[in-house]
Amino acid sequence: MSFRKKVGQYTIEKVLGVGGYGQVYLTTHRKKQEKIAIKVSRDRETLMREYSFLKQLSKLDGFMKIYEYRQLEDDDYFAAELLGKNLSYNYNDRILSLECVCAIGIELIDRIEKMHENNIIHRDMKPSQFVLSADQKSIVLIDFGMACFYRVNGQHKEFKTRRKCRGTVSYASINNHLGFRQSRRDDLESLCYSLIYLVRGGLPWKLETYVEGFKKWKVVLNQKINITDKELFGDLPIEFSAMLKYTRKLCYDQTPNYSYMKSLMEKFLNSDKIWHYFDWLESPDKPRQRRCSQIVDGATTITKLKREKKVYERRPKKVKFSVKDMHHNKEMNNPDFNNIISEKFKSISKTTIQKHRHKHNLSMIDERDRKTSIDSHSDSKNSHLHMPNYANNEMEGFKIKKYKSKKSMRLYKVLSALDIDKIEKPNELKKMGSCSNSIGQTSGLLQEGSDECSTPKLELPEFKNRDLIIKARAIFADNSALENHRCLVF
Numbered sequence: 001m002s003f004r005k006k007v008g009q010y011t012i013e014k015v016l017g018v019g020g021y022g023q024v025y026l027t028t029h030r031k032k033q034e035k036i037a038i039k040v041s042r043d044r045e046t047l048m049r050e051y052s053f054l055k056q057l058s059k060l061d062g063f064m065k066i067y068e069y070r071q072l073e074d075d076d077y078f079a080a081e082l083l084g085k086n087l088s089y090n091y092n093d094r095i096l097s098l099e100c101v102c103a104i105g106i107e108l109i110d111r112i113e114k115m116h117e118n119n120i121i122h123r124d125m126k127p128s129q130f131v132l133s134a135d136q137k138s139i140v141l142i143d144f145g146m147a148c149f150y151r152v153n154g155q156h157k158e159f160k161t162r163r164k165c166r167g168t169v170s171y172a173s174i175n176n177h178l179g180f181r182q183s184r185r186d187d188l189e190s191l192c193y194s195l196i197y198l199v200r201g202g203l204p205w206k207l208e209t210y211v212e213g214f215k216k217w218k219v220v221l222n223q224k225i226n227i228t229d230k231e232l233f234g235d236l237p238i239e240f241s242a243m244l245k246y247t248r249k250l251c252y253d254q255t256p257n258y259s260y261m262k263s264l265m266e267k268f269l270n271s272d273k274i275w276h277y278f279d280w281l282e283s284p285d286k287p288r289q290r291r292c293s294q295i296v297d298g299a300t301t302i303t304k305l306k307r308e309k310k311v312y313e314r315r316p317k318k319v320k321f322s323v324k325d326m327h328h329n330k331e332m333n334n335p336d337f338n339n340i341i342s343e344k345f346k347s348i349s350k351t352t353i354q355k356h357r358h359k360h361n362l363s364m365i366d367e368r369d370r371k372t373s374i375d376s377h378s379d380s381k382n383s384h385l386h387m388p389n390y391a392n393n394e395m396e397g398f399k400i401k402k403y404k405s406k407k408s409m410r411l412y413k414v415l416s417a418l419d420i421d422k423i424e425k426p427n428e429l430k431k432m433g434s435c436s437n438s439i440g441q442t443s444g445l446l447q448e449g450s451d452e453c454s455t456p457k458l459e460l461p462e463f464k465n466r467d468l469i470i471k472a473r474a475i476f477a478d479n480s481a482l483e484n485h486r487c488l489v490f
């Protein structure tokens with residue numbers, strides 16, 4: 001297999017990153033001998049859109065400088081300023097200090113504010129999109145492949161439901177999970193999860209590796225709703241939870257108070273020179289650096305990454321053989337052939353097999369899986385029977401806490417995660433009646449799925465909190481009815 005050596009007039013030196021839809025290379029311009037980053041993709045439409053957003057922002061401080069866009073025979077590329085490392089693995093595989101993360105937070109809130117002023121929302125904020133500038137003294141926000149305009153001709157786009165869940169599940173906002181069209185608030189909520197990741201070395205959501213596609217979104221939503229402050233924030237100062245709660249409270253089209261958010265982070269810094277606090281820079285008068293308790297047991301944590309790295313390093317090299325070799329061996333009646341094959345299949349883990357089944361929609365053959373699927377199926381048929389009858393409640397100023405049943409407690413948890421303790425129009429709850437009659441109708445929120453969703457027909461009933469989401473969705477469904485409400489949702 002031959003690797004690509006050049007793109008247009010640039011010679012490729014190494015791969016900087018391979019993402020969802022493109023590859024980023026470190027290259028040298030053959031004539032000017034300049035080091036340049038090149039993003040290459042076959043997805044012309046997305047690459048062009050990203051380029052146009054970057055072009056618009058590139059004149060501002062804190063955004064990547066962007067050069068040319070070229071169309072090639074098989075793919076397209078654009079050239080950009082060469083930046084440093086991204087923050088996804090954290091500096092030196094260690095958790096960052098509290099002060100450093102606050103400094104990063106201030107930088108990023110500033111970038112987000114500028115981006116929002118330009119009518120753009122990012123929709124995929126996460127640590128791998130936070131890249132150090134070449135001098136390592138500032139943070140640059142990259143990857144606008146999923147960005148879009150939230151305001152067109154001065155008008156905010158209207159609120160919509162049943163949208164695809166977009167972005168990266170661990171950092172997605174609750175409203176994104178619920179299928180609501182994203183707006184400025186969602187970038188900020190994702191930023192909060194990213195900062196927690198950086199300062200605690202991970203996020204507490206737990207995911208089995210074989211959970212894929214849209215099911216992953218359901219599992220993580222459940223955890224985001226049910227998690228306690230202690231689990232999520234550990235010994236972090238109260239300002240972090242205040243910031244997350246603030247972003248969750250924002251209305252759909254509300255302009256966030258960026259200064260307030262910055263002020264929460266500034267409490268931990270005494271100097272104006274933000275880069276002073278970056279852990280990766282040495283300075284003689286470096287201020288005190290505090291480390292917070294680390295999350296070690298989550299879907300992605302530094303500890304886990306280190307562990308995996310060690311296992312990977314220790315693993316003996318696999319003997320590779322091609323299909324051609326296999327046929328050859330078979331034809332030659334090689335006595336070792338069967339051993340080789342059985343060894344190879346032994347090394348395929350259960351997870352991989354489950355993944356494969358999942359991908360190809362194969363029936364689950366083990367008894368436990370079969371049982372779950374039967375249970376969930378029967379659940380689906382009778383789902384409307386489980387719906388508590390809220391429809392008769394005509395009381396003004398409906399208090400969520402009033403309902404003590406298990407299901408309403410779950411509803412209460414979603415609403416309190418969104419910081420809503422009162423629904424002003426109890427009549428809205430009537431909609432649940434009609435929603436609950438048809439799984440197809442209600443599952444719009446759930447089935448449209450993520451962009452990662454390769455199996456859009458994932459069974460809705462598998463989601464334990466199905467009722468809860470249906471309810472939340474029903475309550476939020478009517479944008480206009482809730483516009484003037486204290487619950488600040490849309």
Ligand SMILES: Nc1ncnc2c1ncn2[C@@H]1O[C@H](COP(=O)(O)OP(=O)(O)OP(=O)(O)O)[C@@H](O)[C@H]1O
Pocket residue numbers: 016017018019020021022023024037039064080081082083084085086128129131142143144145
């Ligand atoms: N200008 C640059 N200079 C240095 N490194 C870069 C630059 N642009 C991107 N990278 C690196 O390449 C990685 C992938 O880039 P980018 O996020 O733009 O690609 P993507 O295909 O959209 O990825 P994903 O799907 O993971 O978001 C980044 O995390 C970053 O480490």
